Amino acid sequence: MASLHALFGGTFDPIHYGHLKTVQALALEVGLRQVTLLPNNVPPHRPQPEASAAQRVAMVKLAIADRPLFNLDTRELEREAPSYTVETLEQLRAERGAQQPLAFIIGQDSLLSLHKWHRWQQLMDLCHLLVCQRPGYDRTMPTPDLQRWLRQHQTQDASALHQQPAGLIWLADTPLVPISATDIRRRRHQGLSCDDLLPSAVIDYINHHGLYRP
Numbered sequence: 001m002a003s004l005h006a007l008f009g010g011t012f013d014p015i016h017y018g019h020l021k022t023v024q025a026l027a028l029e030v031g032l033r034q035v036t037l038l039p040n041n042v043p044p045h046r047p048q049p050e051a052s053a054a055q056r057v058a059m060v061k062l063a064i065a066d067r068p069l070f071n072l073d074t075r076e077l078e079r080e081a082p083s084y085t086v087e088t089l090e091q092l093r094a095e096r097g098a099q100q101p102l103a104f105i106i107g108q109d110s111l112l113s114l115h116k117w118h119r120w121q122q123l124m125d126l127c128h129l130l131v132c133q134r135p136g137y138d139r140t141m142p143t144p145d146l147q148r149w150l151r152q153h154q155t156q157d158a159s160a161l162h163q164q165p166a167g168l169i170w171l172a173d174t175p176l177v178p179i180s181a182t183d184i185r186r187r188r189h190q191g192l193s194c195d196d197l198l199p200s201a202v203i204d205y206i207n208h209h210g211l212y213r214p
């Protein structure tokens, strides 16, 4: 069987250590050899990003240049429509075949609002979910029904993620990294330093292109 292919979708406005360090820890925890970053185009559910799609991709490329775990898939940027994850996963599933184990990586905040995603109940037919902890977010789902749904899919057996094509949820034991892109943009707007929050090559790009200006 082909090895587990993990995708990590995000707005990455900008990419930061909360993304990179947690997913590196996740990769060790469950044995991921490669993680594909999937920047979205028109986020379906939130205000539009401050940086352009091209700038967000440029920052992702700089961040992963010396991190061989990661590669990049820009397919969502080639569609001028909202980036619905279920549609992207359908496309990947069609390309990779029914038996390929696929996983989508999210943070705990995304898990808590997953039931608001487009056709969210079909996600589990298409992929596993690998959930990284994030400080400040509840560990239980917002309703008993959703908590039951989570328990039905949850596995504690990492090898099952590599053996089954889809349908499992892994609640990772990754480090809590208190960094968000919102906070980085706010710090930049206020003229504060962001030195330990994201790679220096990305900070240089932000400075050079005058992003997130005060």
Ligand SMILES: Nc1ncnc2c1ncn2[C@@H]1O[C@H](COP(=O)(O)OP(=O)(O)OP(=O)(O)O)[C@@H](O)[C@H]1O
Pocket (backbone or CB within 6 Å): 009, 010, 011, 012, 013, 017, 018, 019, 022, 105, 106, 107, 108, 109, 110, 132, 133, 134, 135, 177, 178, 179, 180, 181, 182, 183
């Ligand atoms: N510090 C973090 N720890 C764990 N997961 C994270 C962290 N930051 C982001 N993520 C996860 O990464 C994915 C992409 O996040 P995104 O690019 O929106 O970053 P963000 O910091 O949440 O941005 P914003 O503050 O603009 O919403 C989401 O699933 C999110 O839950």
Ligand SMILES: O=C(O)c1ccc[n+]([C@@H]2O[C@H](COP(=O)([O-])O)[C@@H](O)[C@H]2O)c1
Pocket (backbone or CB within 6 Å): 008, 009, 010, 011, 012, 038, 040, 043, 044, 045, 046, 083, 084, 085, 086, 110, 116, 117, 118
């Ligand atoms: O498909 C949806 O309806 C949907 C709703 C919210 C978020 N997503 C995806 O989840 C990933 C993380 O989103 P975000 O906003 O935290 O960057 C990113 O790939 C988004 O496109 C997808």
